Amino acid sequence: MKVKVLCRNPDDYVRETTRDIQRVPRNYDPTLHPFEVPREYTRAMNATKLERVFAKPFVAALDGHRDAVNCMAKHPTSLSTLLSGSCDGEVKVWNLPTKKCVRTLQAHEGFVRGMCARFCGTSFFTVGDDKTIKQWKMEAPGYGEEEEPLNMILGKTVYTGIDHHQKEGVFATCGQQVDIWDEQRSSPIRSFTWGVDSVSCVRFNPVETELLASCASDRSIILYDMREATPLQKVIMNMRSNTLCWNPMEAYIFTCANEDYHLYTYDMRQLSMPIVMHSDHVSAVLDVDYSPTGKEFVSASFDKTIRIFPEKKSHSRSVYHTKRMQHVICVKWSLDNKYIMTGSDEMNIRLWKANASEKLGLLTTREKQAQNYSQKLKQKFQHHPQIRRITRHRHLPREIYSQRKELHVMKEARRRKPEVQLMCSERSGTALSPSKKKLSNVPSLLVSFFLKCKVLLAHHRS
């Protein structure tokens, strides 16, 4: 009889140095590892549960402002710096890791309406209710020096917003008209008007850097090209847009935050119809900002929540709120795609994780692998009811919850109405044309008016 001897080559299991990882010989024979699907399902379930357990997005609150935070600006080259302007004309510079205010300056009398940093990060601009545009140094003044703006332009009218060009010394302000300024000159190099009394927000396109878009109070969004003499195009919506934001990775996509509780993503070449209507908020949306990867954006709303939407999904993937956070006025997504900053009515700036359950800080390779694996599993089993239920569950404050329900009822009724009408009408034989315009800009004016009234009432009560 043949005798077989087990023998092993030490090379197969001995590490060369102690810094190598241990070799673990494995037998991948599928018969030795049965029940792949159930086992992976269990893992996915655990991962999902853990994700929800660890979903604690709130990182820190920065308090120091003595009035509501009206605007914020990201530092283009430093992740740890944040600028914020409040309703009492104060501008603060924050150090995020230490959660401390580094510098405070009284920039304007009245509101600081808008602010933006220069692309190189050496200075920043503010506009305020005192009809001035001021340019400030990013560094704090030395000992004994007075806090003074580098430049100041006194305009004829109030400026309501400002944005800086991505690469050149050019910035744009808005107010009664949209002005393009050269940093070296005291008068605008170009002004655009298009029958509007006031423009509330202007944004440069970060990719096609010569393009701008603005939101005007006649419920319109207007596109401009810096090089042209006239504005390019305008779309009028049923309600006013508060702000808009360009997608930093897709040159022709922008999203606007509308008063009618929704956000609309447009392709600038096709303004007749938005690509997606993002709905989930239960009150006017006040601000929106894209993640630097262009895959998601965050919106701040009057309903005291912020929501994160995937780029082209009509519903949000998560909602953040705390008891103490009031109407969120401004929101920014940090440039490393990790954090979200919100400025709200109750004078606080809050720092959130963009990914609620993400572990912060450096991860070891194994941690990273485990994370990737669990992500993959979650994605793989996302359609399974239990997992879906767990992943989708979120807590909402009671008011928002009930308001949502109410809105849902209203929406249903609106949807049903034509059907019912048709049913009750004499010529019920005619087929109802399928409502293709599901994405129609906005519900009818009447309805939106009704909504607005409701909101006002609610505010009044509170």
Place this chain on the structure above:
Amino acid sequence: MAKRKAKASRVRSESSSKAAKNSTQVMTYDDGEDELLEGDDDDAVISASEEDEGGSDDERKHRKLLEAISALGGKKRRKLAERSEASVQVSEFAVSAEGAGEKISLSDLLGAMDQTPSAVKSTKKQLQNLESCKDTLELPLSRQETEKIQRKVAFEKTSKDVSQWESIVKQNQRAEQLVFPLNQEPSGPKPVEHVVVGWKPRTPLEMEVFSLLHKNMQPINDPLLTPMEEASLKAMSLEEAKIRRAELQKIRALQSYYEAKAKRERKIKSKKYHKVLKKGKRKELLKEFEEMRNKDPAAALEELKKMELARMEERMSLKHQNSGKWAKSKAIMAKYDDEARKAMQQQLEMNKELTQKLALPPESEEEQEPEETEVVPDFANDAQAAADPANPWMMGKLSAEPAEKDCGGDDKESAVENTQNEEEREPEGDEEEENEEDVLLREFDEKRKSRRPDDDALAPPFQVDKEETEGEKKEEPVCVSSEDEHEGEVVSEFKSLFQKLLANGHESTVNKGTGQDAKESDAEEPALLDEGLSRVRSLEDVDELLGQGLVREHAEDVAEVKEKIPTTAEETKNERTDKRKKKKILDLNDVLTRDAKVISVPLAPTAIGEEEVAERGGFFRSFVGLRGDEGNGEGDQRMLVQEAFAGDDVVADFLKDKKKRVEAGKPKVVDLTLPGWGEWGGVGLKPSRYKRRRFRIKVAPPPPRKDRNLPNVIISDARESSVAMHQVSQLPFSFEKPEQFECSIRTPTGHTWNTQRTVQKLTAPKVVTQLGSIIEPITRDSLDKSKAQTRGKKAPDIVLASAGAEGQGPRKGRRKAGKNDARNLHNSRRRAIKRTK
């Protein structure tokens, strides 16, 4: 210009008679220029004088009158605005001129031109033309309208600009993985060319080296061949080329010839032809082999080795094991489709043929064929696997089978009777190989097959016949059969395989080697089943099995059947039959339950079943391995298991449970008869038979149970709520078929099932960001880069084309053209490199 106008006016004149005069004028323009010009001048002069005389006189009077009237009113009614101050914006309404209201004619303005003789004639002509044409110019568009148009144009331009990004956006959306920030420098070592670009020799040594390199025209970067080397590589002498070409031609011709031949042969549909062909080939091969064996044994050995290698390869691969996608699909069809079944069988046969162990050095001449030694198909081991010595439960199962064997025996007998009649019917004309026994065997088999649908319990022990009838040769070594892994094959396949083996004139495999699964009530199996591992005795049996000596002692009832023990060639048929009978008797005693029906029906087991059996097979293997030298530890463990589960009769319980379920699943007759309706009722009175028949509702029999052929499986179709909670009820969006979705779920991603590299690939996240790095918006560079890439792709084409054009000029012969090509390519590459730099 003038002509065109003239033509236009001509057209007009044709339509309206009013402008007849005008048109004649114009016509004359065309004829002769000079004379007409003069004439025209006269005309103009005349008209001017006319105006002066008539119209202007009246006008002046009229105006004076008006002024007088307005003076009466005390103040001027309308003051003419004056341009007093220079400003950017001038209202068009405020502009005034002296003598407003008077009509200004062109001739007024150009009066001076007539005087100057040097005035350009053509200009004059144009002016005259203008004058003659009475149409007024259109008003310029209003400001709003112009702006609208401007906006439209500008928007179109910008949207076109912006659309350039579309490709990149789409590319990013489609990308498997996006790493932010974009445009990162790839880490790791860079190619030397990139590093060296900016570097220049400075030290004398370096200079010297470089000068040497330059002298030899040694390229420093990319194509590391000198032009000389390249040329020499490319070059080929004319003779060589000719020879090579001839060769190629010949080969091509041959190839086409063979192709044609093969095609012709392939088109022949006769199966018989192919069969004969194959057989002939095989014979030829065998003959060759024999010759070789006689002439030079070394080569024969080589051949043998080759065969062995092929066998090894086959055993390693899953190629013909009916485990592929095709085979699985066929397996589903096999129930209903004979052809599919056949195809599967063929596959298995192939596998079997290839995995056959080669004969040990043959004793006699007849046995030289490599196919002589036979291997029991893998799945034949099932039963053995079932008879796992370490698992007392599994042994119990076997006890159920004796009954089958009995009926199998009956079958056999009847079959034997039948065979005599049917012998002549054999269609095959292979006289040489097939002896009578084989024919018999095949017929048995066929009969059994045909009978199967009728009674589920089938177990014609045709193996017995084999044993009885066939001259024994060597049995295959134990280890072979034991090694073979169990595969859940359909028994019919096995049978047919076996039949084939027999038909080929090989010795019958004694399937002792194969274990009998409860499922396999096959002809061969009954004998094996007879091992008599009844549940009752199983514990002792296992003990005995483990102890070698004991095995020998119980040889009659257990051991020899217990397969694997080769019946030696010396044994006579009689001895065998005796044994067989003995076995049968013993087994009859062993019968525990009469659940044989449930158990016996063989069919392909489910996947899980397979796994189990495979595991059991593993156990068994280990058992066989140990049998030679008994391991004490094994025995201890077995004892332990026995003790622990002494009171349990799991298999019987399971069978009972299953039976119960089957019963419960059967539809019940609904009796709706109501006593007393339409007839007398009361104690002791039964409703009439008619009525009972009338109101008894028979329910259609349910579809056959899925586990009807799987003895150790209970399949329940009922929806279980606890499981349903975790199941997907609707096909998720983006999947079109349930199969797609199942597929997406089925593939495991974890490291338990995949190698590390695979796991990394499978779990790679879609978006990767770097901790603490700023992600800038996408820049124009990336757009340019993508454009450059597309351009870069095109560039070589152009170069090649031009090279081709060069070659086409004077015919220089192939070689030179080739060289040119090469050089061009080389140059283009250099250029490309520069561009990338």
